[in-house]
Amino acid sequence: MSAALADHVLNLRHDRQFEQLQEHLSSRIHYQLSGDRRLMPYAGTFRGRTDTCVAFQALDVEFELRHLEIGQVLSEQAAAAVRWNARWINRGTRDAALIQGFSHFRFADGLVIEWADFIDTATASYLAGWMPDMPAFAMAGPASEA
Numbered sequence: 001m002s003a004a005l006a007d008h009v010l011n012l013r014h015d016r017q018f019e020q021l022q023e024h025l026s027s028r029i030h031y032q033l034s035g036d037r038r039l040m041p042y043a044g045t046f047r048g049r050t051d052t053c054v055a056f057q058a059l060d061v062e063f064e065l066r067h068l069e070i071g072q073v074l075s076e077q078a079a080a081a082v083r084w085n086a087r088w089i090n091r092g093t094r095d096a097a098l099i100q101g102f103s104h105f106r107f108a109d110g111l112v113i114e115w116a117d118f119i120d121t122a123t124a125s126y127l128a129g130w131m132p133d134m135p136a137f138a139m140a141g142p143a144s145e146a
Contacts, residue, residue: 003073006080006105009112014068014086016060018053025049026111033059034118039125052115062128064089080105090127097123 005024012021031052035043042059046052071083082103089096099120106114 001110002075002077002080002105002107005107005110005112006073006075006082006103007070009105009115010070010082010084010103011068013056014065016056018056021056022049022053024112025052025115026108026113029112030114031055032116034116035121035124040121040128062091063124064091078107080107088124088127090129093127093129095127097127099123 009021009024012018012024027049029047029049029052031046033040033043033055037044042055042062044055046055066087066089068084068086071085073083074081082105083101084103085098085100087096088099101117101119103118104114104116105112
């Protein structure tokens with residue numbers, strides 16, 4: 001159940017299906033995206049369904065996410081950890097890179113109560129224009145190759 005729910009909510013988030021996603025989030029959800037909020041307005045800690053989805057939408061203003069690939073999933077009855085990667089495309093410059101991430105979930109009563117995302121912030125910062133050089137391991141070519 002935990003692995004399936006983690007997979008499902010990650011795909012809903014990736015597909016920007018926020019109304020359906022909220023159905024799987026506890027009203028008390030605690031969401032965290034690693035990073036410095038002074039640089040990344042979508043980073044930080046958010047509480048509740050609405051604020052969590054607002055954080056996702058803020059990231060989507062800057063980036064288009066494509067080709068989510070779920071990797072290793074480790075799960076227990078009330079928790080799951082998922083490795084994933086997706087191609088992120090800067091909506092302004094159309095620069096693209098493969099972003100690797102790790103999501104940790106805790107569940108209660110069949111809902112996500114805690115969700116923490118850890119992403120490759122160096123590559124995301126480059127794509128957003130905050131770093132002068134793209135990390136060599138992240139080179140992905142133009143978005144048309146995605």
